Amino acid sequence: MLRDHWYALLESREVPAGRPVGVTRLDRRMVFWRGPDGVVRCVHDCCCHRGASLAAGELRGGGLACPFHGFVHQGDGRVSLIPANGRAAPVGDQYRVEAWPVREAHGFIWLWFGEDREELPPLPFFEDLAEPGWSWGSAVDDWPIHYTRAMENQLDVVHLPFVHRRSIGRGVGTVVHGPLVRQQGVSIRFWVQNVQDDGQVVAKRPDQIGQEDAGVELEFRFGNVWQNKLGPKFRVMLAFVPVDADNTRIYLRVYQRFVTVPLIAGLVNWVANIFNLRILREDKAVVLTQQPRRTHLKMGEKLIPGDMPIVAFRRYRAERLGE
Ligand code: FES
Ligand SMILES: [Fe+2]
Known part of the structure; x- marks a missing residue:
């Protein structure tokens, strides 16, 4: 797989509001969802706790809650809540899954597969x-x-x-x-x-x-x-x-x-x-x-x-x- 490129991976209509969508793309399990603002996020579909698929989870707290023990994953891959530790407990930085930059344009959901850059190149869609x-x-x-x-x-x-x-x-x-x-x-x-x-x-x-x-x-x-x-x-x-x-x-x-x-x-x-x-x-x-x-x-x-x-x-x- 060529790194450092944008890939059109799904059509916009395939990611509705209100529920996560799990798919295999670029030889990886990925889960896509729309945040409360309607913006699409994508993370590795494998919970950092004990590997359950997040695609069967629920949207909660602005992120995606794992169906197994409720860890809430945010769009940047970070876990914002571990219910078993208590809502008041801080969550360590090690609790995270891989996340990819995503853009939505021209009826496609595009994913940047490559190194994190301050500024990403423009989407390779056809200007005309x-x-x-x-x-x-x-x-x-x-x-x-x-x-x-x-x-x-x-x-x-x-x-x-x-x-x-x-x-x-x-x-x-x-x-x-x-x-x-x-x-x-x-x-x-x-x-x-x-x-x-x-x-x-x-x-x-x-x-x-x-x-x-x-x-x-x-x-x-x-x-x-x-x-x-x-x-x-x-x-x-x-x-x-x-x-x-x-x-x-x-x-x-x-x-x-x-x-x-x-x-x-x-x-x-x-x-x-x-x-x-x-x-x-x-x-x-x-x-x-x-x-x-x-x-x-x-x-x-x-x-x-x-x-x-x-x-x-x-x-x-x-x-x-x-x-
Ligand atoms: S496997 Fe996801 S919270 Fe435990
Ligand atoms: Fe042909």
């Missing part, structure tokens, strides 16, 4: 999708595979006319020019252009194409979000949530701003998502067959120029993981 006018609908799909395979599938610009030959890839050319890849900070942007193979054409190298004739633009941002800029008014956005070493949850969203009447927009987004989920399951059917289950920079796969976005992804990770 944060503009007013967009509406979105979402769907969820669980993939029993390591998140690197799931993410790389959306960096794979070669598979379209094969995996999606009966849907969005029908008739799409098999030859891939470029792709052009631009990497900056946590962002990998890439442009792809597919052309028909007339038996004469050879795929152009990235330096032989300009951004203007480079076709569709896609972008991945570490830790875990991606968008396909299908048009100025229509986007597909994904969040790949690492659950554990063998499981990834994908939040799939359609963003559009050509229908603005709320009820009709809701219906359009819902229908578009059914379609997109179908496309995503075409990907899933192939990705779940991939071996090994997770990827590394030097793993012996025989990549081609069309795989450049995947190489950029693996390099970024390898540098930070010290591989």
